[in-house]
Amino acid sequence: MLSNFLKTSYSDFFKTIIILGLLAGVFLNESIAQTQILFLGDSLSEGQGLDEELSFPRLVERNLKSKNFNVAVTNGGVSGSTSASGVTRLKWHLKKKIDVLVLELGANDGLRGLKLEETQKNLIEIIKHAKEKKVKVLLLGLLMPPNYGKKYVDDFEKMYSTIAKSEKVPFLPFVLNDVAGKSELNLPDGIHPNAKGHEIVAKTVTNFVEKNL
Amino acid sequence: MSFLRFFWRDFKSDKSFNWFFILCASLGIIGLLLVESFKIGVEEKIAKNAKNFIASDLAVSTRRALDQNEINKILNYLETNKFTYAKWIETYSLVTKKNTDNNKTEAFSKLADLNFVTPEFPFYGGVVLQDVGRKGPGTWQDLHTKPTVWMSRDLSWELDIKIGDELKVGELYFVVGGIITEDQFSSFRGFNLAPKIFLSHNFLPQTDLIKFGSTATFSYTIKLPENVEVKKIQSELREIITDKSVKITGAEQASEQIARSLNLLSDYLGLITLLTYLLSLVGLYYFTQYFLSKKLKTFSIYKAMGLKTSALFKFNFLHLIVLTISSVVVSTSLVVVFLPMIKGYFSQLVGEELLFSLNTKAIARILSLSLGGSLLALGPLFWGALQTPVATIFQDLPAELKRIKFYFFLPLLVYVIFLAIFLSNSFKVGLLFISALVIIVLIAGIIFKTFTLFLDRFSGHFDFINKQAARTLSRYFTSSFTIFICLLLGMTLTTFIFQLEGSLRQEFTQTYGDRRPDLFLFDLQDTQAQKFESLVLEQKWNRTTFSPMIRGRLLKINGIPVQKREEPGETQTTFETREDQNSERMRNRGVNLSYRSTLSWSESIVEGKFNGEICDIRINPCEISLEKSYAGRIGANIGDQLLFDISGIEIQGVVSSFRSVKWASFEPNFFILFQPGVLEEAPKTFLSSIKVKSFEEKRAVFSKMAQNFPSVSLIEVSELVRKITTVFDLMASAIKFISFLSLFVALVVLVAVSFNHLNLRRREMGLFYMLGLKSDLIKSIYSREFSILISLCFVLALIFGSGLTALIMNVIFSSETVFKFSTVVPVIFALSLTLYFIVALRVKNLVKLKNLF
Secondary structure, three states: OHHHHHHHHHHHHHHHHHHHHHHHHHHHHHHHHOEEEEEEEOHHHHOOOOOHHHOHHHHHHHHHHHOOOOEEEEEEEOOOOOHHHHHHHHHHHOOOOOOEEEEEOOHHHHHOOOOHHHHHHHHHHHHHHHHHOOOEEEEEOOOOOHHHOHHHHHHHHHHHHHHHHHHOOOEEOOOOOOOOOOHHHEOOOOOOEOHHHHHHHHHHHHHHHHHHO | OOHHHHHHHHHHHOHHHHHHHHHHHHHHHHHHHHHHHHHHHHHHHHHHHHHHHHOOOEEEEEOOOOOHHHHHHHHHHHHHOOOEEEEEEEEEEEEEEOOOOOOOOOOOEEEEEEEEEOOOOOOOOOEEEOOOEEEOOOOOOHHHHOOEEEEEHHHHHHHOOOOOOEEEEOOEEEEEEEEEEEEOOOOOOOOOOOOEEEEEHHHHHHHOOOOOOOOEEEEEEEEOOOOOOHHHHHHHHHHHOOOOOOEEEEHHHHHHHHHHHOHHHHHHHHHHHHHHHHHHHHHHHHHHHHHHHHHHHHHHHHHHOOOOHHHHHHHHHHHHHHHHHHHHHHHHHHHHHHHHHHHHHHHHHHOOOOOOOOOHHHHHHHHHHHHHHHHHHHHHHHHHHHOOOHHHHHOOOOOOOOOOOHHHHHHHHHHHHHHHHHHHOOHHHHHHHHHHHHHHHHHHHHHHHHHHHHHHHHHHHOOHHHHHHHHHHHHOHHHHHHHHHHHHHHHHHHHHHHHHHHHHHHHHHHOOOOOOOOEEEEEEEHHHHHHHHHHHHHHOOEEEEEEEEEEEEEEEEOOEEOOOOOOOOOHHHHOOOHHHHHHHHHHHOOEEEEEOOOOOOOEEEEEEOOOOOOOOOOOOOEEEEEEHHHHHHHOOOOOOEEEEEEOOEEEEEEEEEEEEEOHHHOOOOOOEEEOOOOOOOOOOEEEEEEEOOOHHHHHHHHHHHHHHOOOOEEEEOHHHHHHHHHHHHHHHHHHHHHHHHHHHHHHHHHHHHHHHHHHHOHHHHHHHHHOOOOHHHHHHHHHHHHHHHHHHHHHHHHHHHHHHHHHHHHHOOOOOOOOOHHHHHHHHHHHHHHHHHHHHHHHHHHHHHOOOO
């Protein structure tokens, strides 16, 4: 009788566990699907010269989904944008729920030779604003081409690591690693990656985002 | 008798006709030659400018560093062919004024467009240096002997630098050797991201700027010997360098791009060419008609001698060909001899070097055009004349020319339509123009018929002279109608030429002169807008525009996606040429949108209705106004639903109107305008433009903006605007000159037509005389008849000519018509009056003859 009772109880218990497990799975799945990632960037994020579906933020979304991460990516890339527009644009995107902000700004500041103190201030402001809204920030770093002069190039590189350190945000030092300077991976303008280049950038960024989700 | 001998005898017997034909045809052809030579002159000038832009005949350029193998191939090719070349490397970098301050304050850096060139540069074009003058080919040695820079004036203002100061470029200090006030290499190229600096290629390694990862444009500029064909060299180089990302650009391609911006004026000149020619053709038609009416008996005699009609037609066909070729030869000789003389005079008149140039291609084109016109317009007349029966020989009265059926002239109509399309480079312009002329003839026909019916009915109430004049008009309807149509068309076309000239001059030179901005500002942030507005008020700057700009991406039209997909690996084949690449980018890079409650002065609605009221997106989608040509490119119609992605948020709108934009206004304008109420909160930047009163104010704007808004880009456009408007001014002056030429041709042709008409009435005059009318009375009757015709044509020509101008300006040039009646009315009145006096004199002479036949 006891054994029957135990059998029945164990059976019900396991059934309950399975049901609870399934419910938890559904719940967890729901939670992951709600992970909204915003890429706030410039022409690189926008995928200049390409169909937006081939831009690296879209490819990152595809890669993460193939790894069973239920994420939804918003591509907030705007060609030619500088860090000065960052906070306004972030506020626009925060009208809906955002969980993770992948910040890819500053390249146009550098290409236009703007003062790096200003760029640094703008980027910090964006990060602070995101944090206030409980958004996790991941920072993508960029480098300037050597023709901008050694000092500027060095200062530009340092700026990102300084921000990452002071704001304590995960940081990818160079988003165009293995792509920059290679003509076969860039459009004829020599700056923007082509479709193959975006695939490589997406791979680098996917690994970085995956580690920090 | 051999064919040629007979032809020659017959040809010689028509001396007076031959001379008149050559005179009349030559006038029209001289008009054509001058228009054509001016068009070629302008094209050559543009081509010369294009060479200035690329500083050479041909440029091989790439945005990546060429590998050694490619360099060897290029250099080997150039050296084998003994072509001279220069290297030109363009890159952006931050430049710093050398800090002479002992307090060690931080040096001020600015971005500059660096141009490293070898001593052979440039082969064409140059720069103008402040206090030095023009530095053209062969005068750039100063740049190469020691580290020296020539920098743009804007940059010298921003860095507060002067000649003799030092500037750090990369790792090397250069001395400022010149301040550039004018730069031919940058004209028409669009806006540069930063002001220019020219430096010697010799010192490039010491700057340490170009290495792996650097972004630069590497060019070889090539000078070709005069007799070498650029296209041949281009294709040979393309065989050596197969990578399409390496551009091989001839000056011709650059000139095509520039020519596109001037195509409206060029098309207009094409149309004038046609008008001038049509006018001379009308004159020729009348001369030939007169000649043939006199030669009918001769044709009958030839027939009686046994000559077949077909053989006679061959003689006369050859006659026409010989006369037309002679006219082209005479007019070309006259133009070639007299052109150099008038060239200087007109250049002086318009204050710009007017270039007239002719080539064999143009002469061949005019010859074929003249032959085609002569044969198709006059051929039916000859054919009709040759149908005269042999029995005519036995008539006492002069034989009458057989009336030609209208369908004989259908080939001419097709030919003229073809010419209109060919010369105006547009189906739309050509067909519209010809249709308008046909409609004018139809309406004029109805008016003239009604008018003559009225005269016939009420002539009983008139005095003798008016009664006779009115009855002649109504009773010889066909003859009167023909002369009426010719006079009307001549005067209408003259009105049209003058009205259109006035409107185009206004469009390109005068209207915007005081409104065009001098400075463009972009990337002004939302948060900076208020501060900028305060600065504008404080400094009392004339801010001409302040427009929000929102980046978006057009996703769907009526639910159908619009973006073109590019699959991985297709990049090289997709972007084949610079133009393809630009168009591909236009399609994929997204769009700039704005919103406005009212249209700017440089915009006008051409279809639909503009809605500037605040919309509520929760009730209805907002309305969108599209620039007309953009709407055509994306295939959007009124009522279509467009879906945009505005920074991750989808916004739908419905197209409610199409706008035309006066791009020549140089105001910031947008292809897509939303109704207010939806984009205000979207992330945006502002575009602004400023018109300055003086050179000092311009400098002050640069300085204040650099202090207060270092991140805002400021570009001076006044120099670019000045250069473009100079070209427009030149074209507009040329149009005026050509209009006067057309007027002269019109007068001669109208006189010819009138004389011919009077000659056909000689018998009637004789009859009046026989009936006992006094010479003065006969003169009065014919003068009155002509004055009625001329007055009617005067009024109708002003209406039709102005209407045609409004139609062409509105449909083709998408612009408002500026009616210049104060100019046109006196011109047409003077034309009419001159015509009247000449006709009166001719009547006087004819009446003096007092003969019946």
